[in-house]
Amino acid sequence: MKRKLYLSIPILITLALIGTIINPKITHAKEEMNPASDIENITGINGILKSIKSNNTYKYGNTTKGYEVSNNPNKPIQLDVSTNISLPSGNIKKGVISPNGTVVYKNNDKENVIYAVQPTNDGLKSLIQINDQKAPKEYRFKMNLPRGSKLVTAAEYLGSEFDTGEVYVVNKENMITSIFSPAWAKDANNQDVPTYYKTDGNTLIQVIDFNSKTAFPIIADPDWSKIAACSAAIAWFIGSNLFAAAKIIKVKKYVKELGGIKETAKLLAGATSWEEKLKIGGEAFKGLAAEITGVGGLAVCINW
Template structure:
């Protein structure tokens, strides 16, 4: 059952700073800039699914408990809801990232840049994970942002191209366990400029546990840019499909069809959500066309999938 939350994380606000020429920048100016950054982020993202933390910086997810770092140099910690053991931790890009600067009324958490204002990191907890927002303010900012995952033993990051095959690449990143079963998903990389236009971006896996988002902006790109690595713990339906794929339950032509339909629907996470949300042939056709209809037909009758998806 989803828990109720109270608004909460205590933000450390800087009252005033001094720049090189000795001119004082007021707290109001800092606040105004923070609000501008958050407004830009929230204009691009959906704020309705944000879950707010309590007074102890804890967010209760649908399945798990998240500890929100009060400093960007501390990791996000996800714990299992049943036995409270740590499932994984994720370190934000730490370069220039300091303490919480502001929390919006919607629940967006902004971390201050301790060196300059070329980019900022923000966090939006959601029911099944979190969105880590990169707000790029100028062409002086870095183009690469690294997220380090402290994973359970023998788990690792793999691209969907490696897991499903290049021809079925959904641009997602999967975290797989020692049995090659997907346990969580990072949604495809995206970035948008100040005009709402897409900016070229992609993920690269540097090691088994480090994911880098590359944002290829240009000097004349309209700033600010918002980019978003979105981590979610895999749901029951997506999990059962991933288990069937990774365990060898499907093979041959059937497996290739399933991969093809998942790719056409935009990824494993989206495909599972569409299956759960559409219960009739007509609803599936309307929600995802024949790709969803055909995927549902291929999956129907598999015990675990039947119980979690239909």
């Protein structure tokens, strides 16, 4: 009798495990979706500004130079006195702020698209979370710009041969005043999803080319930033007619290889050693450094 009982113990354990897999307890039900967490897992939380006021409007930075993000999704986000950006239209719920500063706007009609914003020291990230393949592939962000300013793609501004994937806000003198970094999108496995920008007047459109095999959710991000001193200097150099065409072409080539004007400026002016800059930028950085050394207007970029 003892032998029979002893032999049945492994069988009982196996049956119990099979039963758990086939018919799990109700407490193992699927977790409720947490879009703020999904988004912050991709973007990280370093650099997100903390709100200094949270009534109907979340304010970031100081009162004169900061951003204003309304919890009303139909109200434009104020980037500065004369520039704002609107989320794509839709039946969207009021924004709710996460403990880390991400403001999330869920959809009243369906949950296949969620929007969010993250104000940062550099600018504003306007985020899209796509939860299934029924979602749209195009997302329109309308901008209100100062008189005479407009959106211009890098292909238009630099020439298609030197397209960095960025989109620029340029003023009436055709000088860059702010930048959208190249479009990006990541799936649930942190793999790149094909994406790019196009423009329609002063509306920025991000196109995200997912398919039935894509791992959802996808996080995408039109990332707008104020133009910093070095970025402005590079833009001035490229946009001026003060230098030999061959020199400007070389600089455009290196800027493309380094990931665009914003990334080039970060590398040039960043607090890293010459060796670190070379390690990151390689021959493109070395070539660019040779071209800009001695140009007075680019002295702000030279940190080596």
